[in-house]
Amino acid sequence: MGHNMADVVRLRSRPCVSGQKYIERRRQEEQDRRKDILAAITIQTWLRGLRVRAYMRYLHDAATTIQRHWRGFFQRKSFHVLLRNALHTRNMEFYNCKAFNIQKIWRGYYVRKYVHNYYARKIYLETLMVANQITRIQLKEIVGSKACEWDRRFRESDEQRMDRLACRTHYLVSTRQIPGIYNSPFLKEPMDMERRLIEARPRINAERFLISARNSTRDWTEMSYQKPCSIPHIRAKKPQGPFLEQSQIWRHRLKPLEPTLRVATSFTSAEEAALEQKREEWRTRVIDDAFLPFANHRKNKKYEPLLQTSCAFGSIDYGTHHFRDTDTTKNISKKALAYTWKLEDGRRSK
Amino acid sequence: MTQRQLLQVLEEYLKGRMHFVQTMSELASRGQNMKMLKNANVMALLQPLMLDVDPSVQQIATQALGRLVGHSEEMAKELVQGEVLPQIVNSLPKHNNYYKKAATLVLRSVAKHSATLAKAVVDCGTLDSLMICLDEFDPGVKESAIWVLCHVARHNEDLAQAVVDAGAVPFLVLSMQEPEIALRRVAVSALSDISKHSMELAHIVAETGTIAILAQMILNPDTKLKRQVFSVLSQIGKHSVDLAELVVEAEVFPTVFICLQDPDEVVRKNVAILVCEIAKHTSELSQLIVNAGALPALVDFIGENEGSVRLPAVMALGYIAAHAETLATAVIMSLGIPQLTQVLSNEAEENYVRAATAWSLGQIGGHSSEHAVAVAGENVLPKLLQIYTSPDSSDDFQNKAKNALKNILQKCVHLPALEPLLRDSPQNILKHVVIQYSKVLPHDSMARRTFVKSGALQRIQEIKTAPGSELLEHINTIKSCFPEEVVRFYSPGYSEVLLERMEKFNPTY
Numbered sequence: 001m002g003h004n005m006a007d008v009v010r011l012r013s014r015p016c017v018s019g020q021k022y023i024e025r026r027r028q029e030e031q032d033r034r035k036d037i038l039a040a041i042t043i044q045t046w047l048r049g050l051r052v053r054a055y056m057r058y059l060h061d062a063a064t065t066i067q068r069h070w071r072g073f074f075q076r077k078s079f080h081v082l083l084r085n086a087l088h089t090r091n092m093e094f095y096n097c098k099a100f101n102i103q104k105i106w107r108g109y110y111v112r113k114y115v116h117n118y119y120a121r122k123i124y125l126e127t128l129m130v131a132n133q134i135t136r137i138q139l140k141e142i143v144g145s146k147a148c149e150w151d152r153r154f155r156e157s158d159e160q161r162m163d164r165l166a167c168r169t170h171y172l173v174s175t176r177q178i179p180g181i182y183n184s185p186f187l188k189e190p191m192d193m194e195r196r197l198i199e200a201r202p203r204i205n206a207e208r209f210l211i212s213a214r215n216s217t218r219d220w221t222e223m224s225y226q227k228p229c230s231i232p233h234i235r236a237k238k239p240q241g242p243f244l245e246q247s248q249i250w251r252h253r254l255k256p257l258e259p260t261l262r263v264a265t266s267f268t269s270a271e272e273a274a275l276e277q278k279r280e281e282w283r284t285r286v287i288d289d290a291f292l293p294f295a296n297h298r299k300n301k302k303y304e305p306l307l308q309t310s311c312a313f314g315s316i317d318y319g320t321h322h323f324r325d326t327d328t329t330k331n332i333s334k335k336a337l338a339y340t341w342k343l344e345d346g347r348r349s350k
Numbered sequence: 351m352t353q354r355q356l357l358q359v360l361e362e363y364l365k366g367r368m369h370f371v372q373t374m375s376e377l378a379s380r381g382q383n384m385k386m387l388k389n390a391n392v393m394a395l396l397q398p399l400m401l402d403v404d405p406s407v408q409q410i411a412t413q414a415l416g417r418l419v420g421h422s423e424e425m426a427k428e429l430v431q432g433e434v435l436p437q438i439v440n441s442l443p444k445h446n447n448y449y450k451k452a453a454t455l456v457l458r459s460v461a462k463h464s465a466t467l468a469k470a471v472v473d474c475g476t477l478d479s480l481m482i483c484l485d486e487f488d489p490g491v492k493e494s495a496i497w498v499l500c501h502v503a504r505h506n507e508d509l510a511q512a513v514v515d516a517g518a519v520p521f522l523v524l525s526m527q528e529p530e531i532a533l534r535r536v537a538v539s540a541l542s543d544i545s546k547h548s549m550e551l552a553h554i555v556a557e558t559g560t561i562a563i564l565a566q567m568i569l570n571p572d573t574k575l576k577r578q579v580f581s582v583l584s585q586i587g588k589h590s591v592d593l594a595e596l597v598v599e600a601e602v603f604p605t606v607f608i609c610l611q612d613p614d615e616v617v618r619k620n621v622a623i624l625v626c627e628i629a630k631h632t633s634e635l636s637q638l639i640v641n642a643g644a645l646p647a648l649v650d651f652i653g654e655n656e657g658s659v660r661l662p663a664v665m666a667l668g669y670i671a672a673h674a675e676t677l678a679t680a681v682i683m684s685l686g687i688p689q690l691t692q693v694l695s696n697e698a699e700e701n702y703v704r705a706a707t708a709w710s711l712g713q714i715g716g717h718s719s720e721h722a723v724a725v726a727g728e729n730v731l732p733k734l735l736q737i738y739t740s741p742d743s744s745d746d747f748q749n750k751a752k753n754a755l756k757n758i759l760q761k762c763v764h765l766p767a768l769e770p771l772l773r774d775s776p777q778n779i780l781k782h783v784v785i786q787y788s789k790v791l792p793h794d795s796m797a798r799r800t801f802v803k804s805g806a807l808q809r810i811q812e813i814k815t816a817p818g819s820e821l822l823e824h825i826n827t828i829k830s831c832f833p834e835e836v837v838r839f840y841s842p843g844y845s846e847v848l849l850e851r852m853e854k855f856n857p858t859y
Contacts, residue, residue: 121676128640128680135607135643136650143611150613153571283716283756286749288778 114257115266166196173197364404371399371410378417387418393425397434405445409452412438416455423463430460430467435474442479447488454483454494458501465505472502472509477516484521489530496525496533500540507547514544514554523558531572538564538578542585549589556586556596565600573614580609580620588627594635597628603639607647615659622651622662629666633673640670640677645684652689661703664693668710675717682714682724690714691728705747708734712754715761722758726767731758735775755779763790765797772809780813781821788827798831807832808840 112118174180174194182194266272318325374392377383396418399411419426429435438453445453457476461468476498483495499518503510518540525537541560545552560582567579587597602624609621625644629636644666651663667686671678681687693707711734715725737743737751759782762768771783787810791798801807811829815822829837838844 124676125679125683128645129683131641131643132646132684135604136646139607139611139647142608146608147613149571154613279760283753283760 110259110263111266114259114264162193162196163200166193166200167203170197170200170202173200364407367399367402367404367407368410371396371407371414375410375414375417378414378421381421384418384421388422388425393418393428393432397429397432400434401437405449408445409448412449412452412456416452416459418459419456420459420462423467426460426463426467429456430470435460435471435476439474439476439479443482447486447491450483450486450491451494454480454491454498458494458498461498462501462504465509468502468505468509471498472512476502477512477518481516481518481521484518484525489528489533492525492528493530493533493536496522496536496540500536500543503540504543507551510544510547510551514551519544519554519558523560523563526560526563526567531575534567535572535575535578538567538575538582542578542582545582546585549593552586552589552593555582556593561586561596561600565602568602568605568609573612573617576609576612576617577614577620580606580617580624584620584624584627587624588630591631591635594628594631597624598635598638603642603644607643610647610651611654618651618655619659619662622648622659622666626662626666626669629669633677636670636673636677640680644670645680645686649684649686649689652693658700658703660693661700661706664690664703664706664710668706668713671710671717672713675721678714678717678721682721687711687714687725687728687730691730691733694730694733701744701747704737705744705750708737708747708751708754712750712757715754716757717761719761719763722760722762723764723767725758726762726764731755731762731767732770734758735771735779738779739774739776752779756782759783759786762786765790765800769804769806772806777821781824784810784813784821784824784828788824791828791831802832802836802840805840807837808842811837811840812842 172180172182174183174190174197179185180194180197182197183190374387374396377387393415396411396415400408400415402408402411415429419429435457438456442450442453457471461471480495480498483491486492499513499522503513522537522540525533526541528534528537541555545555564579564583567575570576570579583597583602587594606621606624609617612618612621625639625648629639629644648663648667652660652667655663667681667690671681671686690707690711694704694711711725711730715722715730734751734755738748738755743751756779759768759771759779763786765787768783768786771779775783787801791801807828810825813821813825815825
């Protein structure tokens with residue numbers, strides 16, 4: 001407590017200020033000091049807490065506000081992207097549906113028209129049967145007419161052959177004395193060959209050549225037929241304007257489909273090919289039993305002992321016990337070679 | 351000795367020589383005398399007479415030699431070794447037509463025996479002299495010359511190439527158009543012998559515009575010419591697709607079927623060979639042939655003929671059916687299958703015809719289940735099985751029957767047709783029959799009923815299988831289509847099991 005002059009003057013001027021009360025008051029103050037300090041601390045802590053909490057609340061609110069604003073801004077920005085993607089997906093799904101539809105219709109059309117055309121095949125088989133009938137009838141007619149001719153020619157050739165034979169064997173004709181072989185007494189009348197023999201006349205050389213010349217039938221039938229060259233069209237009026245040519249237009253319209261390899265292969269072609277290969281393999285396989293691997297080969301292997309151990313005469317020492325030749329017949333001296341070496345205790349071993 | 355006596359002696363000598371060669375010539379034309387003539391060493395006597403002063407002796411001696419050599423190969427070898435051929439060849443251009451004919455007769459007789467002899471003939475430089483002969487006017491000379499070429503080119507490709515290199519083909523084409531029939535025949539036969547060896551030779555023959563000329567000769571009335579014409583066409587068409595297309599483009603096809611009913615057997619066979627060789631290549635060609643009406647012609651042909659004549663027609667049907675499924679249906683609809691089964695069962699001697707029929711049936715039935723049903727309907731499968739299992743069919747026949755069976759079995763789902771196969775097929779075929787059953791039975795109740803009724807269920811359970819094999823699995827699949835009591839009822843030995851149970855059963859009063 002700072003004492004200044006004013007206080008001192010004031011205190012001195014006051015009547016009956018006893019020093020006693022002042023001392024008591026001071027004593028009381030001293031006694032209450034602790035309580036007052038604690039009270040003050042309590043008040044201060046509570047106040048500090050209040051202040052800090054208010055500050056924290058303020059900070060939280062500030063942060064929340066910032067975050068709120070930021071989130072809104074950011075999501076609104078990415079919402080555009082999200083919206084674009086969603087739109088894209090929806091569009092693609094729509095287009096895919098339409099594409100599936102087109103592909104479905106195209107595949108059905110292509111297969112039904114180019115790969116397996118049921119109605120065309122049906123019509124083809126029916127027309128083929130009709131054509132076969134017609135062919136059969138035509139063949140019969142032609143062959144029938146030819147058959148008469150063939151028959152006639154065969155019979156004629158037969159006749160000619162018999163006549164020629166009669167010419168060559170004219171001496172077989174029967175005479176009054178000796179009946180010929182074709183004039184058997186047991187028959188009522190002589191055979192046909194007899195008649196030919198009687199009618200056979202000798203051929204003159206010139207005639208022979210003539211006959212042979214006539215027989216080599218000259219074929220004038222196959223003269224080559226010349227096709228007349230085609231006459232060009234008569235053009236009455238030249239068509240107006242620089243139009244495309246008719247032929248070009250029609251060619252373009254009637255252009256046949258030339259599918260690429262990708263289109264033309266069916267998409268089960270790999271599986272079909274595999275199946276076909278399997279079937280082909282089964283069909284052409286000559287031996288049907290499976291070739292079993294030698295599974296028990298090692299198990300069933302019989303143990304074959306070494307020749308050395310299984311041999312009745314046992315093994316020789318050479319190669320196991322000693323490696324030096326023991327045959328002394330070729331040695332200069334008759335004794336076997338002896339080796340000695342010095343042992344530790346000065347002795348020599350043999 | 352006066353002049354007159356000398357002339358007389360010479361005349362007698364000439365007469366003697368003439369008499370000798372004439373008798374030799376006549377004797378040599380008959381085959382029975384060959385041995386006698388060989389033993390009498392007539393060849394050595396005739397050879398010097400070929401170089402005789404008098405031309406008629408020369409000709410007749412050459413002719414006699416030609417006939418002799420034509421009958422036996424050893425004499426031909428002797429002639430070649432005697433080195434007479436070069437002299438003949440060299441003197442060919444100089445002498446008259448009769449000599450040329452006789453000399454070409456000798457050459458032809460030597461060349462026809464074997465390839466080495468033909469090569470010897472060619473090595474003497476025959477081909478050039480022959481070209482000179484071909485230039486002559488006389489058709490007889492041309493014919494003999496072409497005949498030599500024919501015999502030379504027949505043996506192998508090199509000789510045919512040598513003939514072509516000598517420039518023979520244009521001459522042959524020109525000779526084909528001559529009026530004389532014998533010349534045409536032999537020219538066509540020479541072309542046939544050239545073109546049969548390889549694709550290049552066939553190309554050379556086809557390039558010169560022959561096919562169009564041949565196509566016009568098809569309806570010629572002469573039989574031997576027709577034989578050769580069809581033979582050439584089939585030799586040309588057999589090598590490659592382009593050549594076959596060339597033959598087809600000449601518009602032979604509907605006309606050719608008329609000749610399938612020709613009275614001569616060889617002509618018919620050659621036509622059938624032509625159809626077979628062309629149908630073999632691609633499905634477009636087969637389709638072309640079918641569109642031209644081949645199927646009724648071939649089917650009727652098979653029905654009316656016997657033996658090895660039918661073989662090419664049967665193979666043609668097989669090739670046609672093999673190419674495309676539509677064509678196989680067409681074959682079925684043209685009633686091909688009854689004819690083929692008739693061949694299979696009735697053909698007594700020729701096993702290779704039956705083997706070809708088995709192959710064709712396999713090709714027809716292998717396309718889809720409808721085809722397999724159509725083929726199996728005529729009781730074909732048991733016949734094929736019988737052929738496969740019988741020990742006296744040849745290996746080739748067995749293989750073909752097995753392939754055909756497998757082909758048809760892969761696709762056949764018609765159970766009444768498969769049933770006879772359950773009885774006595776070997777394991778590998780049985781497995782597939784069972785597989786087919788296991789495909790159909792789970793879905794078809796009528797089939798199951800007939801299966802049980804016909805006793806097939808019992809038979810299936812009697813099959814001995816190794817445990818764990820595929821066959822057992824399939825049998826189990828089939829068994830699982832039926833209720834257990836039914837399976838047990840039809841299991842083998844069930845009656846014994848029942849009897850045992852009955853014996854053990856004590857009736858309780």
